[in-house]
Amino acid sequence: MSQKKTSLPSGVRDMHPSSLMLREHIITTLKRYFQRYSFMPLETPAIESLHTLMGKYGQEGDQLIFKILNSGDFRKRLTTDFLSVSSRSAVEQVAEKGLRYDLTLPLARYVAQHSGQLVFPFRRYQIQPVWRADRPQKGRYREFYQCDIDIVGSNSLFAEAEILALVHEVMQALGLKDCMILLNHRGIFQALATTMGIPNQEQMLCRILDKRDKVGDEKVIALLKEAGCTQHAIDAISWIFNPIPDNPQAQLFLLQEKLGNNPAGEKALEDLRVIYRYLNCFNLENRQLMFSPTLARGMDYYTGAIFEITSKASDIGSLAGGGRYDQLTEIFGLKDTSGVGISFGLERIYDLMLANNLFPLQVAITTQLLIIPMLQEAEKISIDYLVKSRQEGIITELFPYSHHLRKGLRYAQKQDIGWVAILGEEEISSHYISLKNMRKGVQKKCIFGEMINLLKEK
Amino acid sequence: MSQKKTSLPSGVRDMHPSSLMLREHIITTLKRYFQRYSFMPLETPAIESLHTLMGKYGQEGDQLIFKILNSGDFRKRLTTDFLSVSSRSAVEQVAEKGLRYDLTLPLARYVAQHSGQLVFPFRRYQIQPVWRADRPQKGRYREFYQCDIDIVGSNSLFAEAEILALVHEVMQALGLKDCMILLNHRGIFQALATTMGIPNQEQMLCRILDKRDKVGDEKVIALLKEAGCTQHAIDAISWIFNPIPDNPQAQLFLLQEKLGNNPAGEKALEDLRVIYRYLNCFNLENRQLMFSPTLARGMDYYTGAIFEITSKASDIGSLAGGGRYDQLTEIFGLKDTSGVGISFGLERIYDLMLANNLFPLQVAITTQLLIIPMLQEAEKISIDYLVKSRQEGIITELFPYSHHLRKGLRYAQKQDIGWVAILGEEEISSHYISLKNMRKGVQKKCIFGEMINLLKEK
Numbered sequence: 001m002s003q004k005k006t007s008l009p010s011g012v013r014d015m016h017p018s019s020l021m022l023r024e025h026i027i028t029t030l031k032r033y034f035q036r037y038s039f040m041p042l043e044t045p046a047i048e049s050l051h052t053l054m055g056k057y058g059q060e061g062d063q064l065i066f067k068i069l070n071s072g073d074f075r076k077r078l079t080t081d082f083l084s085v086s087s088r089s090a091v092e093q094v095a096e097k098g099l100r101y102d103l104t105l106p107l108a109r110y111v112a113q114h115s116g117q118l119v120f121p122f123r124r125y126q127i128q129p130v131w132r133a134d135r136p137q138k139g140r141y142r143e144f145y146q147c148d149i150d151i152v153g154s155n156s157l158f159a160e161a162e163i164l165a166l167v168h169e170v171m172q173a174l175g176l177k178d179c180m181i182l183l184n185h186r187g188i189f190q191a192l193a194t195t196m197g198i199p200n201q202e203q204m205l206c207r208i209l210d211k212r213d214k215v216g217d218e219k220v221i222a223l224l225k226e227a228g229c230t231q232h233a234i235d236a237i238s239w240i241f242n243p244i245p246d247n248p249q250a251q252l253f254l255l256q257e258k259l260g261n262n263p264a265g266e267k268a269l270e271d272l273r274v275i276y277r278y279l280n281c282f283n284l285e286n287r288q289l290m291f292s293p294t295l296a297r298g299m300d301y302y303t304g305a306i307f308e309i310t311s312k313a314s315d316i317g318s319l320a321g322g323g324r325y326d327q328l329t330e331i332f333g334l335k336d337t338s339g340v341g342i343s344f345g346l347e348r349i350y351d352l353m354l355a356n357n358l359f360p361l362q363v364a365i366t367t368q369l370l371i372i373p374m375l376q377e378a379e380k381i382s383i384d385y386l387v388k389s390r391q392e393g394i395i396t397e398l399f400p401y402s403h404h405l406r407k408g409l410r411y412a413q414k415q416d417i418g419w420v421a422i423l424g425e426e427e428i429s430s431h432y433i434s435l436k437n438m439r440k441g442v443q444k445k446c447i448f449g450e451m452i453n454l455l456k457e458k
Numbered sequence: 459m460s461q462k463k464t465s466l467p468s469g470v471r472d473m474h475p476s477s478l479m480l481r482e483h484i485i486t487t488l489k490r491y492f493q494r495y496s497f498m499p500l501e502t503p504a505i506e507s508l509h510t511l512m513g514k515y516g517q518e519g520d521q522l523i524f525k526i527l528n529s530g531d532f533r534k535r536l537t538t539d540f541l542s543v544s545s546r547s548a549v550e551q552v553a554e555k556g557l558r559y560d561l562t563l564p565l566a567r568y569v570a571q572h573s574g575q576l577v578f579p580f581r582r583y584q585i586q587p588v589w590r591a592d593r594p595q596k597g598r599y600r601e602f603y604q605c606d607i608d609i610v611g612s613n614s615l616f617a618e619a620e621i622l623a624l625v626h627e628v629m630q631a632l633g634l635k636d637c638m639i640l641l642n643h644r645g646i647f648q649a650l651a652t653t654m655g656i657p658n659q660e661q662m663l664c665r666i667l668d669k670r671d672k673v674g675d676e677k678v679i680a681l682l683k684e685a686g687c688t689q690h691a692i693d694a695i696s697w698i699f700n701p702i703p704d705n706p707q708a709q710l711f712l713l714q715e716k717l718g719n720n721p722a723g724e725k726a727l728e729d730l731r732v733i734y735r736y737l738n739c740f741n742l743e744n745r746q747l748m749f750s751p752t753l754a755r756g757m758d759y760y761t762g763a764i765f766e767i768t769s770k771a772s773d774i775g776s777l778a779g780g781g782r783y784d785q786l787t788e789i790f791g792l793k794d795t796s797g798v799g800i801s802f803g804l805e806r807i808y809d810l811m812l813a814n815n816l817f818p819l820q821v822a823i824t825t826q827l828l829i830i831p832m833l834q835e836a837e838k839i840s841i842d843y844l845v846k847s848r849q850e851g852i853i854t855e856l857f858p859y860s861h862h863l864r865k866g867l868r869y870a871q872k873q874d875i876g877w878v879a880i881l882g883e884e885e886i887s888s889h890y891i892s893l894k895n896m897r898k899g900v901q902k903k904c905i906f907g908e909m910i911n912l913l914k915e916k
Binding site: 006007008009012013014015016017020021024035036037038040041042043044045046047048049052063066067068069071072073074075078082083087090091094095096097099109110112113114119124129131133142143154156158159162165277278281282283332333365367379380383384387390393395396397398400401411414415 | 464465466467470471472473474475478479482493494495496498499500501502503504505506507510521524525526527529530531532533536540541545548549552553554555557567568570571572577582587589591600601612614615616617620623735736739740741790791823825837838841842845848851853854855856858859869872873
């Protein structure tokens, strides 16, 4: 049969047991901290209406949404000019549903739809796959997990601080000790734009400064000029390209000096001051916090503080990122519901932990003991041992083919099973087990209790 | 804004925190036992190629698969006779991918695709949603979770016994004490068909007997007649409608008497004997096992033993069901790979546990303690208590609005938070906490350690 028959569409992948067990370790750890911080789980369906999804992620986003063909004969509702209408109209004629593109929009839809039953602030976490019809590349998939936490319906800046404290703590728990929180505020862009004399072009500024990490300062300045900024305007904000002092007091002082005379700047500064004060109460050290005036976070919906978590020891990029949004639920008719959230980059956290050997050994679940009954008469006692060994928490298998010792040992070797218990005629009549240490190649006689103790020690 | 804007497509649903926490309890319990029995996790993508999915679930199944519209302008590859070709050809022109319909076919695809790297028997569990474009009804959704375990690449009947022992043990762990295993074998249908003089119509027999639970014996007999069976033929198998003896020895004896002279019946009988023998070693009691000659399991791919787990105390139907399949991976080019698997009905297990109050109290995670700082000066100590309380494993929140005691108490009430710690001017200066028991409405003064001990007791 052809290879084609057993392949996957491009951009999606199987998650093999060996890597999935490591991913589960990350997810279990995240969930434990989420719950400790009073975040409760939420899941929304993979399938949403296209009228919920479309027009919310920009024109490019609209194209990247996977659309689901209407059931039945989808041709029945085509208009006669179907072939000549716009691509979007054509899609609307054959598809009413699409796949979830992120977890933020479904959250907004959920909160607006159920606002009558929810108690605010609503604190939820959500860990589910999302789908994007992006061009597949190394490390970029069309189906990948997102992991978000949000506090919706609170305008207290304590929410920002709490989320950052949580992220910091869970990163420590995962072994990512050298994490760093980068902070900025959308008001800073507004203030910068005013300083440059282009008060309404904050979005442009945001979009261009967002590229700094990828393309460098020179290219960013060139892009600003292309967008119509004068040299004079660029000079007025040139301080943002200079090194930023590494302690919060000095950072706030710098901001006060540069943008304090601007209403948007003043508001941003005041927010950052409060957030720093709270973070200080959470015992976050100064060296773990960094104000970054060019941190932009692409999403249009952010209105207040924005933040990213990076690793100082790696150039892997942001491990988590988020911010405050004031109008997210408005598109679904629910006003005055400010929220703040953060999204974890599970893939990057996984890659970084793998590269730095941070997964605990016991996370990779493998069979520890294989029991081989050598003849049918040994089956009853072998199954008995199997049940008891499992009850003792030892991951145990039974090799169910009598008279196939060599096959059983080969299986143990291939599966990397450390111990094999052999039960033959002699063993049964003298009530012991022949226990083979597969790694050392040695074998000894013992009774069941000894075997269990030995395996528990290891 | 109109209601329509914030609604979901029909047949899909949000999973609210309160029910999701209960579902997570089931899934966590299942996973713990799966791993103890050496089953490792696998995930396959939601999106599979349509050529993988189509033609495998019958004609009705093909229609129920959600198809994904090709990206870009999907009209570009339409043939000129697009409007007059068959519905299936039309679909093929605009869609190349579809959503996962179950977890069995992706498993077969996975095993065939990666057979070179896998060690057999391959033991995996998989818990993921599947999608079916079914007509939505009460309790039937278009997106729902499946939970499967399989042992692929072993023809030992020990695999059947092990899976049944696992299911039985995990049901006990969930509190479903009165579970019952129903067993049958596809060879029985072959033997019955031969007895009836219609040796090649085993599939028809299987399909009709499958309806017995829903429609009753009389209707089944009427359906058999409609399908062309004579009264004489039906009389020859009438024993299957009689009560079956409730102990395995008598069941096997009955089978021997009725079908033992038929090769297929003999083979089925021999398989069942071995499975009973193994189950006996697993200490499954006779009263927990029941041979059921009309248990059919709709799926065409079963070739050997088939089984279902039901609750004796409820008519909710099957809580899990599965069987042996010999040719499943052959459609993907991998021959001689027999396997056995079972699928858990998560929705039904959830419903049954809910109806019988079987969820442990601590499964519903809620905030236990709310800390209210009454003025800004109380923030530092309040956050300090928040951090320490969380470290002690107490789910704690802080109400971040100074001077809003009443609002804070109302929040605690709505969220059903049992305890509120109030920190005002007086409390700070005298180093104590005013702790309010929200359920009893009483308040007392204590220090932090006392509060933690009190909450841990509860």
